[in-house]
Amino acid sequence: EEIYVNDEEVKKLMQCLPKTNLKGAINPTQMVLYEGFWYFTNSTLFRNVLTLQKHFVARDDDIFITGFPKTGTTWLKSLLFAVVNRQNHPIINQISPLLTHHPQELVCNLESDVYDEAFEYPRPHHLNKVPSPRLFSTHIPYTSLPNSIKTSRCRILYICRNPLDTLVSLYYFYLGFMKNMANDGEDFVQPTLLEDIFEDFCQGKILFGPFFEHVLEFWNSSLERPDKVLFLKYEDLKHDLTPQLKRLAEFIGMPFSTREENEGVIRQIVDFCDIKNMKELDANKSGVINKFFEKKSYFRKGEVGDWTNHFTPAMVEKMNKLMEENFKGSGLSF
Numbered sequence: 001e002e003i004y005v006n007d008e009e010v011k012k013l014m015q016c017l018p019k020t021n022l023k024g025a026i027n028p029t030q031m032v033l034y035e036g037f038w039y040f041t042n043s044t045l046f047r048n049v050l051t052l053q054k055h056f057v058a059r060d061d062d063i064f065i066t067g068f069p070k071t072g073t074t075w076l077k078s079l080l081f082a083v084v085n086r087q088n089h090p091i092i093n094q095i096s097p098l099l100t101h102h103p104q105e106l107v108c109n110l111e112s113d114v115y116d117e118a119f120e121y122p123r124p125h126h127l128n129k130v131p132s133p134r135l136f137s138t139h140i141p142y143t144s145l146p147n148s149i150k151t152s153r154c155r156i157l158y159i160c161r162n163p164l165d166t167l168v169s170l171y172y173f174y175l176g177f178m179k180n181m182a183n184d185g186e187d188f189v190q191p192t193l194l195e196d197i198f199e200d201f202c203q204g205k206i207l208f209g210p211f212f213e214h215v216l217e218f219w220n221s222s223l224e225r226p227d228k229v230l231f232l233k234y235e236d237l238k239h240d241l242t243p244q245l246k247r248l249a250e251f252i253g254m255p256f257s258t259r260e261e262n263e264g265v266i267r268q269i270v271d272f273c274d275i276k277n278m279k280e281l282d283a284n285k286s287g288v289i290n291k292f293f294e295k296k297s298y299f300r301k302g303e304v305g306d307w308t309n310h311f312t313p314a315m316v317e318k319m320n321k322l323m324e325e326n327f328k329g330s331g332l333s334f
């Protein structure tokens with residue numbers, strides 16, 4: 001059976017979907033609204049999403065890292081990998097694959113890595129040979145997750161982050177990405193302005209957006225099914241990682257024993273995954289992922305509140321109002 005949805009099918013579907021143009025981002029970029037969320041029309045990503053919706057089959061012991069882009073998913077990948085593999089690859093012995101591989105290579109993204117024909121990852125038809133527990137990541141909103149992820153007993157970790165910090169992070173990521181595309185001779189129109197991305201964002205127009213819907217769907221599913229969806233906040237992880245890491249380990253059914261705690265296993269993982277350490281590893285310093293994404297671009301400042309250096313008071317006020325409106329009654333805040 002053909003594993004990829006063919007281009008004709010994608011084109012046909014796209015013709016029927018609502019479209020919009022962005023002010024910011026990689027100009028000029030059009031997006032389509034699919035199942036309530038936005039996707040670029042000029043990349044293979046949308047096709048990959050359709051393919052995996054159709055073909056991906058989750059196992060009961062799979063673990064998925066989900067979250068909006070630039071909310072700390074790389075950090076969570078390194079933490080999850082370290083926790084799951086702490087018996088066979090203890091960090092302390094200097095044999096962890098985290099020393100030789102970028103977290104993005106150890107916890108592959110379904111829509112941009114695994115289901116993209118152009119890249120060398122476990123191919124979709126080899127996924128059944130990957131040993132358990134399989135670790136994957138995805139930015140797909142809850143609504144659009146393949147059915148078997150929702151219905152099987154697999155677990156979902158969701159990470160969210162203050163939208164202003166997320167936007168700043170996205171902005172710098174875009175700049176690096178666009179520079180690399182330009183160097184490669186790809187169409188490069190003009191540098192993206194943070195103001196434009198902000199405007200689009202406020203209208204919900206951003207890849208995998210609207211942001212607030214994305215967050216709220218996972219938040220609500222974590223309330224309805226706390227054994228299935230664990231909701232984490234970047235800010236909480238930064239504030240005090242140890243209790244959050246214990247929560248994570250318990251949630252995935254691999255709690256830390258008292259002995260492990262006494263032996264400093266938690267401390268080792270926390271310290272190892274610190275951005276200052278991760279940044280300095282050769283595996284994360286040079287090279288690219290999927291052609292245009294520099295490995296080092298996934299580690300920038302890693303701070304809470306960098307937004308204070310980037311937005312005007314009016315913009316901050318606008319975002320605060322949006323947060324208030326959207327999170328009202330949900331119990332969520334930043």
Ligand code: A3P
Pocket residue numbers: 068069070071072073074075165168169170172273274275276278298299300301302303306
């Ligand atoms: P900044 O650009 O604000 O520094 P993602 O991994 O989802 O793409 O998110 C990237 C953001 O997470 C970047 O934020 C990056 O610096 C930060 N980050 C990456 N690794 C981190 C770590 N180990 N600890 C804290 N933040 C980290």
